[in-house]
Amino acid sequence: MGIMSFLRNRMGTILVVVIGLALFAFIAGEVVQYGKSFFSGDQTTVGEISGEKIKYDAFNARLDQNTKQYQQQFGQSLTPQLTSYVQNITWNQYLSQIIFKKEVDKIGVVVGADETRSMISGTNPDPEVARNFTNPQTGQLDRAQLNQFLNNMQNTPASDPMRAQWAEFVAGRIEAKKMEKYLAIVHNGLYVNSLEANDDYEAKNKLANFKYVTLSYASLPDNKVTVSDDDFQAYYDEHKASFKNAQELRSFQYVSFNASPSKEDTAAIKKQADKLAADFKASTNDSLFVQINAVDNANKAGLAFQRKGQLDPAIDSIMFNAPKGFVYGPYVSNGSYKVSKLVDERVGPDSVKSRHILINPATEGGLPKAQAKADSIKKVIEAGKPFADMAKMYSSDKGSAEKGGELGTFGRGAMVPAFEDAVFNGKTGDLKVITTQFGVHIIQIEDQKGSSKVVKVATVDRPLQASSQTQSVAFSKAQTFLSAATGGNFDAQAKKEGLEVKTAPDVNGLAGSLPGLDNAREVVKWVFKADNGDIADKAFTVGNQYIVPRVTEIKPEGILPLAAVKKQIEPAVRNIVKAKQLTEKLQAAANGATSIDQVGQKAGAPVVPIQNIVFANPVLPGIAQENKLIGSIFGSQPNKVSKVIEGAQGVYVYLVDGFVNPAPLTNSVREKQQIGQAILQRADNQIFDALKDKANVKDYRAKFL
Structure with a gap:
C-alpha cells in the first residue's frame, strides 16, 4: 500500500x-x-x-x-x-x-x-x-x-x-x-581579500565633483560625415569577440493572406446560434442538450455550481441576477458565439473539508461489484468502524488513503462535478456513495465553511470559423502570389498585389511562435531547411492566415562576418567618425585654455557642473552611462583641464573640482561578505557556462x- x-x-x-x-x-x-x-x-x-x-x-x-x-x-x-x-x-x-x-x-x-x-x-x-x-x-x-x-x-x-x-x-x-x-x-575556492574590499568601498563612496563641456554626436548631422569600408573594418576587428553567435539564427520576410471568418460567415454562425438559443429555451433536459450541441469539450463537462467570479465575465453578473431557466445569448466570447442557460441556483458553502474511499471498478470485476463493495464499506463505517482505518485498507487512492482518506479543505471547482455536488449539497457528517469517472467513492463530509449564492449554468457554443469558401478564396490568393513571386521580385510582387511584407528577424531553429505568428513551428522548420533567398513552395497555415515566407538572412553559429553585422554596427561606426571631427574642434578650444569656462566659450558649448558622482555608478545625469569619461575623472588631478575624451554620446573636456573621500574602512568583514555573496550569486551560472563551452x-x- x-x-x-x-x-x-x-x-x-x-x-x-x-x-x-x-x-x-x-x-x-x-x-x-x-x-x-x-x-x-x-x-x-x-x-x-x-x-x-x-x-x-x-x-x-x-x-x-x-x-x-x-x-x-x-x-x-x-x-x-x-x-x-x-x-x-x-x-x-x-x-x-x-x-x-x-x-x-x-x-x-x-x-x-x-x-x-x-x-x-x-x-x-x-x-x-x-x-x-x-x-x-x-x-x-x-x-x-x-x-x-x-x-x-x-x-x-x-x-x-x-x-x-x-x-x-x-x-x-x-x-x-x-x-x-x-x-x-x-x-x-572563491576569496575576497582586503584590497578588493577597500577598492569596492571607495568605488561606492568616494565622490567626484567636476565640470564638463561636451559636443554631442547628435550635434553633427549624419550627412556631414562619410563612413568608409576601412572604418567598418577597423571597428569590426576591434570588437570581433562581441559578434559571436551562440546559435544559428535566420531571418525571413513573409506575406499573409487573411482567412478569418467573413461578415457572411459570422452572420451564418450567428443564425445557427439564434436557433440554438430558441431550442435551448425549450429544452427540458439541459445536460443532454449540452452534450449534443456543445462543441467545446469544456462546456460538455458535467455541470457544477459556481460562485460569483468563476463564470465567463460576459455572463457573470447577468446570471447572478437572473431567474432560474433564464437563457442569455447569443454572445461572443473567446472566438465563439455562446448561449448560456441558468439551470439552478442556491445558497451553499464556500469550502468543504471531506475524506473519501475510492473503489476501482477495474479491480473489482465491474461497476456493479464496486458499488456493492462501497455500500458494504459504508454500512461498516455506519456501524462504528473508523473511516480512516477503512480508507487505509480499501481505498485505491493511495495518496489520500495514507492519510485516512483525507482530501483537506477545498473550494468550488477543485473536484469533478459529481463529487462536488455530493459534498457541497450535503451537510456536515453525511456519508455518501457516488460514482465518478474515477470509480465509486464513499464520501464523508467533515466540515463546511462560509455561505454564498452559487449558480449552475449550462453553455452551448458555435465557434467563429471561416467557411470553406472563405478559406478557399484566401488560399487561392496565396497560390496566385506563389506562382508569380521569385527571390528577386518578392517585394515588388507583394507591392503589386497590395500586400504588406512583414519581417521575422533573428529566429532560432526551435522557435514555436513569433510576434504576430502563433504556432508557426512548421514555418520555422522550413526556414531552417531552405537556402538564403528561397521562397516556400507552399503557403503555410498559421491560425487564420496563409503565410508565404522567404529567407532573407542566415547567421551561422560562431563569429559572424562583417557583412552580417554591418547594419547593426553602422551607428557606432558613424559615431567614431564623428568623434574624430568633434575631437579636433574641442581640442582646438581646449588648447591654451586655463579654465573650463574658456573651453566652453571657444567651443560654443555650455559648462555643466556635476556633483557627487561615484565610480561604481558611471552615469552622467541627463545624458547616459559614460564609463570612459567617469573612469578618466577618477584617475585625474583636480583643477586641471583635461584632454578630449571620446565617450559614448559625445566628446568631452572636463575639470575636476575635487573629491570627497569617505571615512577609512576600518573593518572590511562586511564589505568582503557583500562582495562574496555577489560572486556566489553569479558563480553557478558562470561555472555551467564555462563547462558548456568546453x-x-x-x-x-x-x-x-
Whole structure:
C-alpha cells in the first residue's frame, strides 16, 4: 500500500527531480547552443554533449514524460510557447546531467552508502525526500510514513516496477548530492581579500565633483560625415569577440493572406446560434442538450455550481441576477458565439473539508461489484468502524488513503462535478456513495465553511470559423502570389498585389511562435531547411492566415562576418567618425585654455557642473552611462583641464573640482561578505557556462522537433 501511495501520487515530482538533478534553478533559462548546420548529425541523434550522442528516441521519451508531468502539475494543455519551454527544459536536463557527471567523476566526488542512508532516512534527510513525506496538516516530516514506506519497499519484489522507480529516484538524489559537493568545492575556492574590499568601498563612496563641456554626436548631422569600408573594418576587428553567435539564427520576410471568418460567415454562425438559443429555451433536459450541441469539450463537462467570479465575465453578473431557466445569448466570447442557460441556483458553502474511499471498478470485476463493495464499506463505517482505518485498507487512492482518506479543505471547482455536488449539497457528517469517472467513492463530509449564492449554468457554443469558401478564396490568393513571386521580385510582387511584407528577424531553429505568428513551428522548420533567398513552395497555415515566407538572412553559429553585422554596427561606426571631427574642434578650444569656462566659450558649448558622482555608478545625469569619461575623472588631478575624451554620446573636456573621500574602512568583514555573496550569486551560472563551452555542445533538435 505504502509503495503505491508514494510512487503513484508523487511520481511526477520524482521524475522531475531525477531528470533535473537539482540544477534546474540556474539552467532553465539557458539558451542552448545550436549546431553549425541544420543537417549536421545523423538521422537518430538529437544532439551531442562532450562527445556523447543523445538519441532522438531517448530524448523524445523524456520529453513526453516532462510534458505529461507539466500537464498534471499545472492542469493545462501546452501552448506552442509552453511546448518550446518544456523542450528546452528537457534539453537542459541532458546538458546538466552529462556535463556535471563528467566533472564529478573526473575529480572523484563520491557519495558513500552511509551518506546515502542519511540522505533518505537520517535525522536530516534530503529536502526532496522530506518534501514528499511532509504531513500537510503540520508541515513537518512524517517520520512514521517515511519509515513505513521504506519497510514496505524492502519487502517489494525486485521485479516490481515501483521498486525500479524508487531506485531511480535515489540515484537522482545521489547525483544531485555529488553536484552539490562539486559546486561547494568551487565555491570554497572563491576569496575576497582586503584590497578588493577597500577598492569596492571607495568605488561606492568616494565622490567626484567636476565640470564638463561636451559636443554631442547628435550635434553633427549624419550627412556631414562619410563612413568608409576601412572604418567598418577597423571597428569590426576591434570588437570581433562581441559578434559571436551562440546559435544559428535566420531571418525571413513573409506575406499573409487573411482567412478569418467573413461578415457572411459570422452572420451564418450567428443564425445557427439564434436557433440554438430558441431550442435551448425549450429544452427540458439541459445536460443532454449540452452534450449534443456543445462543441467545446469544456462546456460538455458535467455541470457544477459556481460562485460569483468563476463564470465567463460576459455572463457573470447577468446570471447572478437572473431567474432560474433564464437563457442569455447569443454572445461572443473567446472566438465563439455562446448561449448560456441558468439551470439552478442556491445558497451553499464556500469550502468543504471531506475524506473519501475510492473503489476501482477495474479491480473489482465491474461497476456493479464496486458499488456493492462501497455500500458494504459504508454500512461498516455506519456501524462504528473508523473511516480512516477503512480508507487505509480499501481505498485505491493511495495518496489520500495514507492519510485516512483525507482530501483537506477545498473550494468550488477543485473536484469533478459529481463529487462536488455530493459534498457541497450535503451537510456536515453525511456519508455518501457516488460514482465518478474515477470509480465509486464513499464520501464523508467533515466540515463546511462560509455561505454564498452559487449558480449552475449550462453553455452551448458555435465557434467563429471561416467557411470553406472563405478559406478557399484566401488560399487561392496565396497560390496566385506563389506562382508569380521569385527571390528577386518578392517585394515588388507583394507591392503589386497590395500586400504588406512583414519581417521575422533573428529566429532560432526551435522557435514555436513569433510576434504576430502563433504556432508557426512548421514555418520555422522550413526556414531552417531552405537556402538564403528561397521562397516556400507552399503557403503555410498559421491560425487564420496563409503565410508565404522567404529567407532573407542566415547567421551561422560562431563569429559572424562583417557583412552580417554591418547594419547593426553602422551607428557606432558613424559615431567614431564623428568623434574624430568633434575631437579636433574641442581640442582646438581646449588648447591654451586655463579654465573650463574658456573651453566652453571657444567651443560654443555650455559648462555643466556635476556633483557627487561615484565610480561604481558611471552615469552622467541627463545624458547616459559614460564609463570612459567617469573612469578618466577618477584617475585625474583636480583643477586641471583635461584632454578630449571620446565617450559614448559625445566628446568631452572636463575639470575636476575635487573629491570627497569617505571615512577609512576600518573593518572590511562586511564589505568582503557583500562582495562574496555577489560572486556566489553569479558563480553557478558562470561555472555551467564555462563547462558548456568546453563540452563542445552540438544541438540538432531543430530538424526533429
